[in-house]
Amino acid sequence: MELTIDMGTSQQWQLKHAFLVYTATQSNGYRPSQEVAFVTHNPVRHLGDDQEIGPGKPVSLDTLMQILQHNEEAPVFMDDKVLYKSRSVVMWWVPPHKRSIFFTPGARHNINGPVENTPHPGLVFRLAMRDEDNPLSIAAVKGGNRPTPETQLFYAPYFNIWKSGRVCHGNAPTPDKDATPHCMREWENSFFSSAFSHPNHTGVIKGDIAEFWRQRQGKKLHKFPESVLASFKMDLDTWTKEAPSNGY
Numbered sequence: 001m002e003l004t005i006d007m008g009t010s011q012q013w014q015l016k017h018a019f020l021v022y023t024a025t026q027s028n029g030y031r032p033s034q035e036v037a038f039v040t041h042n043p044v045r046h047l048g049d050d051q052e053i054g055p056g057k058p059v060s061l062d063t064l065m066q067i068l069q070h071n072e073e074a075p076v077f078m079d080d081k082v083l084y085k086s087r088s089v090v091m092w093w094v095p096p097h098k099r100s101i102f103f104t105p106g107a108r109h110n111i112n113g114p115v116e117n118t119p120h121p122g123l124v125f126r127l128a129m130r131d132e133d134n135p136l137s138i139a140a141v142k143g144g145n146r147p148t149p150e151t152q153l154f155y156a157p158y159f160n161i162w163k164s165g166r167v168c169h170g171n172a173p174t175p176d177k178d179a180t181p182h183c184m185r186e187w188e189n190s191f192f193s194s195a196f197s198h199p200n201h202t203g204v205i206k207g208d209i210a211e212f213w214r215q216r217q218g219k220k221l222h223k224f225p226e227s228v229l230a231s232f233k234m235d236l237d238t239w240t241k242e243a244p245s246n247g248y
Helices: 061-068 181-193 209-214 236-241
Strands: 017-026 034-047 050-053 057-059 082-085 089-094 097-103 115-120 122-128 136-141 152-155 231-235
Touching: 082 236, 089 236, 097 181, 122 181, 122 236, 136 181, 231 236
Parallel strands: none
Antiparallel strands: 017 034, 034 050, 034 057, 082 089, 089 122, 097 115, 122 136, 136 152, 152 231
16 A cells, blocks of 8 residues: 655555454443443554455553554643543542541431541542543552552442442432542542442441441541451552453
8 A cells, every 4th residue: 555645755655553443242231231342453464465464462542542642631730649640540649537428318227417527548549531330449548658559459448339449429420530630629529428328348348337437426536447448459550450340
């Protein structure tokens, strides 16, 4: 194939690489069917006057976006809480702090009213930038230092957290997806201002999660008891590479 492009000089272009898109329809029985896809990078072999597409290797979304995205992103000042950012995910740290949390009235957990101004552990928020039903995942960390790639993660000690760490939003509206300080605060407020309804995974702490929060009502506490945190069995660096399963 010969292709001439007006770039001031004449150029000859030769086909050397191909990207193939494979699709399939996927259904987990709980949500409507959706189309999923993956991409392979295939070298092109030249056999005389003929061309042949060779065997391919899977390509990550980040790699594909780097190839396709030629223009630079608009420059922004990064918040010091941001731990990791790519085109597919942004992760940020929320230091240990106090704030109130709320529970759905009359639910089976039997927690009547909010738990006001209570301590929380350090948290890592992981926001998937793709179009997903439940884009937010949360993990906990011990201590008050800014996490590093080697920092060990623990389950966030809350209701509505799946075993994967992903947050079940239900039908609640979600904020925009961005890495700006404003958007990150909106995601934090959206999570903590929502009424927790039920445990999605019983192993988010060592013990009974509903009883844990019941015991904290009406008490003036100064520090979250990190000894109750259950291991997430991965470090922060691994979590940047392993996307949580969609909803579980």
